[in-house]
Amino acid sequence: MKSVVIERPEVLRVQERERPQPTAGQVRVKVRYASICGSDVHIWHGHNPFARYPRVIGHEFFGVIDAVGEGVDAARLGERVAVDPVVSCGHCYPCSVGRPNVCSALQVIGVHLDGGFSEYALAPSGNAYKLPESIPDRLASLIEPFTIAANITAFLNPTGQDIALVYGAGPMGLTAVQVLKGVYGVKQVIVTDRLPERLAMAQDNGADRVINNSEISLAEQLAGIQPTLIIDAACHPSILPEAIALASPAARIGLLGFSGDTCAITQQSLTSKELSLFTSRLNSRRFPQVIEWINQGHIQPAKLVTHTLPLSQIEQAMTLFEKQPRTCCKVIIEMD
Ligand SMILES: [Zn+2]
Numbered sequence: 197m198k199s200v201v202i203e204r205p206e207v208l209r210v211q212e213r214e215r216p217q218p219t220a221g222q223v224r225v226k227v228r229y230a231s232i233c234g235s236d237v238h239i240w241h242g243h244n245p246f247a248r249y250p251r252v253i254g255h256e257f258f259g260v261i262d263a264v265g266e267g268v269d270a271a272r273l274g275e276r277v278a279v280d281p282v283v284s285c286g287h288c289y290p291c292s293v294g295r296p297n298v299c300s301a302l303q304v305i306g307v308h309l310d311g312g313f314s315e316y317a318l319a320p321s322g323n324a325y326k327l328p329e330s331i332p333d334r335l336a337s338l339i340e341p342f343t344i345a346a347n348i349t350a351f352l353n354p355t356g357q358d359i360a361l362v363y364g365a366g367p368m369g370l371t372a373v374q375v376l377k378g379v380y381g382v383k384q385v386i387v388t389d390r391l392p393e394r395l396a397m398a399q400d401n402g403a404d405r406v407i408n409n410s411e412i413s414l415a416e417q418l419a420g421i422q423p424t425l426i427i428d429a430a431c432h433p434s435i436l437p438e439a440i441a442l443a444s445p446a447a448r449i450g451l452l453g454f455s456g457d458t459c460a461i462t463q464q465s466l467t468s469k470e471l472s473l474f475t476s477r478l479n480s481r482r483f484p485q486v487i488e489w490i491n492q493g494h495i496q497p498a499k500l501v502t503h504t505l506p507l508s509q510i511e512q513a514m515t516l517f518e519k520q521p522r523t524c525c526k527v528i529i530e531m532d
């Protein structure tokens with residue numbers, strides 16, 4: 197089978213590998229479509245501290261179960277499935293309180309384990325979610341990025357009263373916008389970014405107002421509007437202090453970033469407004485929820501897709517994703 201392997205940082209190859217055999221409790225998925233995420237690019241360039249090399253990357257993928265390991269019902273053969281990349285132990289403290297995404301022994305498919313940019317991929321059977329016919333094959337890999345938005349919004353508990361501010365109109369920001377508007381019916385969603393093309397995408401994804409903060413500060417343009425809910429999907433360490441300053445009293449702030457750099461905030465800036473700060477990593481069993489949202493028409497994954505390329509052009513596809521943020525949002529990889 198063909199697999200996209202990062203042999204070591206900066207060395208990407210499409211390799212011919214042996215088709216893997218599912219072990220007990222696993223299914224093998226014949227992958228049909230996958231999509232590129234920022235973290236795939238980070239593993240390629242050696243910027244993901246969790247990655248082990250060589251690694252088959254790809255954690256957003258869809259396919260059909262074509263083999264099952266011992267103990268898995270053979271009736272699942274032929275099932276159309278989206279795969280949750282979060283593999284957890286099931287018995288540590290975080291797992292016991294429904295937070296497998298921060299399992300003490302966390303393994304992520306495509307990061308710690310071989311992933312879905314491959315003709316075949318293995319997953320625990322419980323991570324392979326059967327899809328309704330209403331979700332087309334070519335959009336099914338986008339369930340995973342929406343689970344990121346599902347996870348953080350579950351902490352933030354948005355309501356129809358909220359004025360939400362989303363930093364960053366990349367894939368993470370855009371999925372958040374769709375969920376805030378389409379699922380929670382938030383009163384107003386404001387999106388800020390430095391690229392006008394990305395802000396146009398934000399409007400297309402449901403943003404009520406967009407603000408380009410490349411020249412005039414966000415504070416000046418908000419002119420006293422105090423967001424009640426803020427999501428940092430741009431993930432720069434300078435954003436948190438600004439978000440705290442702009443937030444309404446009693447606001448909630450959600451962080452998705454993974455920067456190791458410090459940022460300066462004071463207790464007073466948080467406590468005086470009794471702000472709530474939430475962080476969110478990956479997703480905690482949110483696939484069924486997102487599948488239902490798509491099924492009900494609350495979110496539109498098709499709005500994120502700008503390109504489709506075959507697996508053989510993976511390097512061009514990843515370069516496009518990385519270097520052309522004005523024209524490129526989600527890239528779908530089609531298995532040849
Ligand atoms: Zn991702």
Ligand SMILES: [Zn+2]
Binds near residue numbers: 287
């Ligand atoms: Zn665990």
